[in-house]
Amino acid sequence: MHTFSTTSLDRLEGVHPALADLCFALLYHVDILIVYGKRTEAQQQILVQKGLSKTMNSKHLIQPDGYCHAVDIAPYPLDWDNTKRFYWVAGMAKALAPQYLPDDMYLRWGGNWDSDNDLDDQTFMDLVHFELRKKK
Secondary structure (H helix, E strand, O other), X not given: OOOXXXXXXXXXXXXXXXXXXXXXXXXXXXXXXXXXXXXXXXXXHHHHHOOOOOOOOOOOOEOOOOOEOEEEEXXXXXXXXOHHHHHHHXXXXXXXXXXXXXXXXXXXXXXXXXXXXXXXXXXXXXXOEEEEEEOO
């Protein structure tokens, strides 16, 4: 079984408990690291300016319930060029999510923003990004 580094554990501070639980469940199956959890508005602004994020309405910011609703997860060891590993992690996270998320929420992934399972119609790929969304 894998364990989170102190850095990854620190980055899970402030993440919605259901999403954090999902991260721990995922870690049981695959070695991952937490790239980002909660962000300040200043951090988010910098990422938007750099083109690494597209919105100031990020789920990484603290939401009304007091938690951030997004986490960036990467396979460990981190190799940004090996995107197949990110797809693999995403598939595992999506498969595990229903066991850990509240019934009124689903997991949205930054490699399939519109959740239509067409992975070729995205205009902004964020393969590490996972966020809680309310079901309609």
